[in-house]
Structure formats: structure tokens, C-alpha cells
Amino acid sequence: MILTPKIEVAGLNFYYGAHRVLEDINLRIQPNQVTALIGPSGCGKSTFIRSLNRMNDIVPGARVEGSICIDKQDIYAPSVDVVNLRRRVGMVFQKSNPFPKSIFDNVAYGLRINGMTSSREELRGRVEASLKAAALWDEVRDRLQTSALALSGGQQQRLCIARALAIEPEIVLMDEPASALDPIATQKIEELIYQLKSRYTIVIVTHNMQQAARVSDVTAFFWLGRLVECDRTNKLFTAPKEKLTEDYITGRFG
Amino acid sequence: MRGDLGFRVGTGLFGLVLIAIVVAIGFELTRESMPTIQKFGLNFWRTQTWDPVAGDFGALPFIWGTIYSSILALLLAAPIALGIAIFTAELCPEPIQRPLIFLTELLASIPSIVYGLWGIFVLVPAVRALEEWAPPVLRQLPLFSGPRLGVGMLSAGLILAIMVIPFTSSVAREVLKSVPAAQREGAYALGATRFEAIRAALFYARTGIVGAVMLGFGRALGETMAVTMVIGNQPTVTASIFAPQYTMAAVIANEFTEAADPLHLSALVEIGLVLFAMTLIVNVLSRLLIWSMAPGAQGPGVDAAAPAKLAAT
Ligand SMILES: Nc1ncnc2c1ncn2[C@@H]1O[C@H](COP(=O)(O)OP(=O)(O)O)[C@@H](O)[C@H]1O
Numbered sequence A: 001m002i003l004t005p006k007i008e009v010a011g012l013n014f015y016y017g018a019h020r021v022l023e024d025i026n027l028r029i030q031p032n033q034v035t036a037l038i039g040p041s042g043c044g045k046s047t048f049i050r051s052l053n054r055m056n057d058i059v060p061g062a063r064v065e066g067s068i069c070i071d072k073q074d075i076y077a078p079s080v081d082v083v084n085l086r087r088r089v090g091m092v093f094q095k096s097n098p099f100p101k102s103i104f105d106n107v108a109y110g111l112r113i114n115g116m117t118s119s120r121e122e123l124r125g126r127v128e129a130s131l132k133a134a135a136l137w138d139e140v141r142d143r144l145q146t147s148a149l150a151l152s153g154g155q156q157q158r159l160c161i162a163r164a165l166a167i168e169p170e171i172v173l174m175d176e177p178a179s180a181l182d183p184i185a186t187q188k189i190e191e192l193i194y195q196l197k198s199r200y201t202i203v204i205v206t207h208n209m210q211q212a213a214r215v216s217d218v219t220a221f222f223w224l225g226r227l228v229e230c231d232r233t234n235k236l237f238t239a240p241k242e243k244l245t246e247d248y249i250t251g252r253f254g
Numbered sequence B: 001m002r003g004d005l006g007f008r009v010g011t012g013l014f015g016l017v018l019i020a021i022v023v024a025i026g027f028e029l030t031r032e033s034m035p036t037i038q039k040f041g042l043n044f045w046r047t048q049t050w051d052p053v054a055g056d057f058g059a060l061p062f063i064w065g066t067i068y069s070s071i072l073a074l075l076l077a078a079p080i081a082l083g084i085a086i087f088t089a090e091l092c093p094e095p096i097q098r099p100l101i102f103l104t105e106l107l108a109s110i111p112s113i114v115y116g117l118w119g120i121f122v123l124v125p126a127v128r129a130l131e132e133w134a135p136p137v138l139r140q141l142p143l144f145s146g147p148r149l150g151v152g153m154l155s156a157g158l159i160l161a162i163m164v165i166p167f168t169s170s171v172a173r174e175v176l177k178s179v180p181a182a183q184r185e186g187a188y189a190l191g192a193t194r195f196e197a198i199r200a201a202l203f204y205a206r207t208g209i210v211g212a213v214m215l216g217f218g219r220a221l222g223e224t225m226a227v228t229m230v231i232g233n234q235p236t237v238t239a240s241i242f243a244p245q246y247t248m249a250a251v252i253a254n255e256f257t258e259a260a261d262p263l264h265l266s267a268l269v270e271i272g273l274v275l276f277a278m279t280l281i282v283n284v285l286s287r288l289l290i291w292s293m294a295p296g297a298q299g300p301g302v303d304a305a306a307p308a309k310l311a312a313t
């Protein structure tokens, strides 16, 4: 089966000032799959994932060369509306970052600022649906008006996922979403990712190779700002083409 | 380990000494104001006659003037100070951020008396012109009645606002800068515009910003020299922003050296006692709010205020 890629990255170079962090990245990301990005810390995984929703635009001195197309449209083209792009490409961060508001208002935030609902009932319905999609509804249904900061770390992270899902993105980017969580909370997030891929294209950064093996269909291995290898996850972990990949996954370094 | 312990005991002692000083000041002020406390009781703060010759003391006009001028200053200063804070922390280009911060700190270090002189020569004539220009209909309202002198509540409020802006804006700026980048990024990632991301940051920082505004209020309460020079020094209780009025700090500064009568002296000290309590409470509250948000935010603090304090004595 030949799929048209959801995201197509071609000749991507990324600079923080004069410092080149990503070098000639070429990568196709397929729809409704989970793509994992692995590699030692500092190799540019976060930078790469943040360039997919142009989050790096707000970093002074950041500069991009090459192209990133989503549905065949270059997201760095001058005509692109960044706000609209970020609505289509949701993001979940390494450390959960709920707003100091109620659980309800956290999920409703994106719907409100983007004017996506026309009535209170619709808003409530969308918040509920998002919390259900993030497998959090049963735990918070009785306390939607309490502060999001009172939730546990794992719940906060699922709230952030619900918040991202509420505005119905097509792509969900996750930058080490479980790295600050305990094993049980991590497992919940992984199950969630598995459920979400039928509806979304998911790109996840993880430093945990078992996690990449468990949740992803495709894995891309980054090394010092370069994409060394990208393949189906079971192939990359069992029969890598590159020596560097093999050394990394067998734990011969970092 | 021993050195560490010694260090902690040492600094702990200094902390205790500071608390002891505050308590001692409170005690001394209370002791010295016993004559009026015993003679007038609470009536001291309810009556308006201030007649040192007859030995009749009512301090209502001073507390009224102090609170009125400080609230006026707060209303004028808060929006501008927040605007400056938002601009420096969120909007202005990197290269001009540092010079701008430096300039704000510089404004905070100008001695109070210099602001006062500027007030007399520039601000008061401007306010007088405004009062002369104000249409008679307007001047019939209680808020705008009174003589056209220039000196008065409006001049005091304006000069206090100008003096308070550097403090409030610099603390508010530090509070804003202490908002985790993750909060702004979280908003951006949900399709927020720059304006909406700044609003999210402001919301996150709200406690600290209230603290910053309150800190400015606390400074306005105790500000002496500049206010004394432009408020007109008339002990009256009136709503008019054009009328000359008086503040607690101003009456102490004006009358302390010539208060020969023990009752007069006691009246002034009692005013000082209440001013001390008010500023202490407001400052502690605002510091607590700011610390809960941004442990590092100080404002153009202690050194900057030193020349102002010197000028005031
Ligand atoms: N905002 C920034 N400004 C300058 N350099 C940065 C910035 N963010 C990351 N870097 C640098 O870019 C490189 C890649 O970082 P990052 O993308 O965070 O890697 P990873 O997520 O794989 O650990 C590192 O050398 C890091 O120091």
C-alpha cells in the first residue's frame, strides 16, 4: 500500500543563531501512524518536533532552511497562518503545563480562543468528549470546576492531551510526554497513544527505547542533528541497516 | 559542617535583630503616643480639628489624605506600570530591553525631593492650568470643586503615581519574566495569538502582579517629601481632587521640629505609629504575594530607596 505522507520533510536545516542543530533532514511521516523519534539527548529531537508546528518561531535567532510540507503545503511558506497551523498540529510537552484554571477551563481554552463552539452545551459536549478521548473523564467528571493543579502528574499530562485534542488537530506532537511520570501513569499514556492513532497522526519523542518499540509503527533515529535511519519499528530494532543505529539500540553508548 | 552551622546561626541572629528592631520601633512609638491615646482614644481618628494651640487633635484629615492620595496614585500608576512591564517583558526587542530596565531603575533612584521640586515647578502649574480650563459645570461637582491653586490632591496623586511607576513596573516585569515559558508555549500550541499568549502569562502571574501594585501602594502611603511639597497641606476632609489636603507623613515632617507641647508631639507620634502599621501590613502582604509567584523579584529595592529616605529626614 502506498500512502501519501501526512508530513514530508525535505532538506531541513535548523539553526539557533550560528549554531546548526539539524542537518539535512529528509523524512516522510505517514497518516494514522505513530512515529517515534529516538536518539541521545541534545541530538535535536525536540528542535525537530517543534519545527513541525513552528513552535521555534518564538525563539529569537532560530532559523529554518529546507521545507516541511503538511498535506503537500509548505508550512514555512509566507502565506501560512501560524495560528491556524498550530490548531491543526497539536502539541504535548515534556512537563505537563496546565493553566492555573479549572479542569473544564483548561480543556475549553483552545475552543474559546479559536471561537470553535457556538453554545454552552456544545462547549460542554466538546470538553467531555476530549476528556473521554484522553481517558480522563471518569476520574474528573465530578470535579470539572476544581483546579487542574490539584491533579496528579499523570492526570495533568492526560489533561494536556485532552486540551490538545479538544481543538481537533490532525497531528499530535508529543515531546517525551511520559518522561516525568511513574510507570503506571506512563502505561496509561502509552495505551492512550495506541488508541489515538486511528484518528490522528502522532509524532512522539522518547528517550526510552522500550517505549518507542511498544507504541510506534515507525521509528526515526537521530544522531548529532542528523537523521541516521528511519524504518518500521520492528525492523529498526531487530535489523538496523546502520552500524550507528545498532550501537545505539544495543546500548553500546549513551 | 561547623562553619555552615556558624553561618546559619549568624544569619539567623541578624534576622532576629531585624525583627527585634521592628518590634522596638512599634513599642517606642506606642509608648510615646500614650498621652493622645489616653486622652482621645479612638476619637483621635474620627475627628477633624487639628489645633495645636488649643491642644485639640483629630487626625481624620491626614489618614483621609494619605489613603486618598495613595489610591489616586494607584489608579493612575497601575495601568501605566503594567503597560511598561508587559512591554519590557514581552514585547520589546531584545537589544532595547536592558537599556529600558536600566532607565526604570534610574527613575526609582531619583531622590524624593527632586521629584518634589519638579512637581512645584512643572506639575503644579500644569494642574493649575487644567483647573482654570475646567468648565464651571464640572467644577460644581464635589469631585472638582475648590480653589484653583494647582497644589492639592491631584498634584499629589500625579507625583506619587510618577514615583511609584518604576517600582510597580519593575516588580511586575520580574513577576512576568518568572512565568514559565511552558505556559506561553502551552497557549501558543493551542492556537493562541501573541496577545492571547501574553494574556495567559498575565493570568498565571496575577497574584504577583497584585502584589506589585500593592507594593507601589505601600510606597505611596509613606512617601513624604514630594507630597508635602505639592499637596497644599490643609487638614480638610473633602472629595475634591483640586482641593489642598494633607497626609500623615507630611504633617509629621512639617510639625515635628516645632512641636514643643508634649500632647502635640504625642499626636504626631501616634500618626507615625498608624502609618508604620499601615505600611508594614501592606508591604508584608504584597511581598508575600510576590514571593509566592517570583521568589527573585525585588524591584529596584533597598539601595535605590536610600537617598529618598535621606532626603525625607
Ligand atoms: N533555544 C535554544 N537556543 C539555542 N540552542 C538551543 C536551544 N534549544 C536547544 N538548543 C540546542 O540545540 C541542540 C538540540 O537540542 P534539542 O533539540 O533540545 O535536543 P533533544 O531534544 O534531542 O535533547 C542542543 O545542542 C541544544 O543545546
Ligand SMILES: [Mg+2]
Binding pocket: A045, A046, A047
Ligand atoms: Mg528534548
